[in-house]
Amino acid sequence: MDRKEFLINLTKSTAFVCTSCYLASCYGDENNPAAPPQNVDFTIDISQSPYSALQNVGGSVYKDGLIIARIGTNTFTALSQVCTHQGTTVQYEHNQGRMHCPNHGSNFKTDGTVINGPAASPLKKYNTSLNGTMLRVFS
Numbered sequence: 648m649d650r651k652e653f654l655i656n657l658t659k660s661t662a663f664v665c666t667s668c669y670l671a672s673c674y675g676d677e678n679n680p681a682a683p684p685q686n687v688d689f690t691i692d693i694s695q696s697p698y699s700a701l702q703n704v705g706g707s708v709y710k711d712g713l714i715i716a717r718i719g720t721n722t723f724t725a726l727s728q729v730c731t732h733q734g735t736t737v738q739y740e741h742n743q744g745r746m747h748c749p750n751h752g753s754n755f756k757t758d759g760t761v762i763n764g765p766a767a768s769p770l771k772k773y774n775t776s777l778n779g780t781m782l783r784v785f786s
């Protein structure tokens with residue numbers, strides 16, 4: 648490879664890397680937030696780590712792109728953990744009865760609907776079913 652070929656290849660490689668970086672920066676864009684998980688169906692044992700926080704009302708865990716929270720004695724909620732504004736992971740705040748995004752302050756009800764923006768779209772909600780200590784989460 649001569650010097651000219653080397654420079655041409657270097658230019659092509661640089662262009663590819665820059666294009667990849669540009670496309671990656673689209674993640675988290677409010678016009679293109681990460682898609683919520685589809686076809687969800689898993690079961691977790693809430694008596695075992697790392698899900699044991701769900702034994703107590705107010706506890707929450709993350710699994711496979713979802714946040715799962717125990718919002719009452721016999722009530723759970725499972726939502727996409729990805730804020731619909733720019734993709735930050737939301738947090739469950741039991742005392743406020745909401746999911747909170749620490750990035751720009753969006754809040755969501757425990758059913759995923761928007762309380763306040765800047766997020767304009769709800770968090771996708773999934774079904775839950777408890778049988779003993781086994782919690783099924785499904786679309």
Ligand code: FES
Binds near residue numbers: 731735
């Ligand atoms: S990423 Fe902006 S409010 Fe969540």
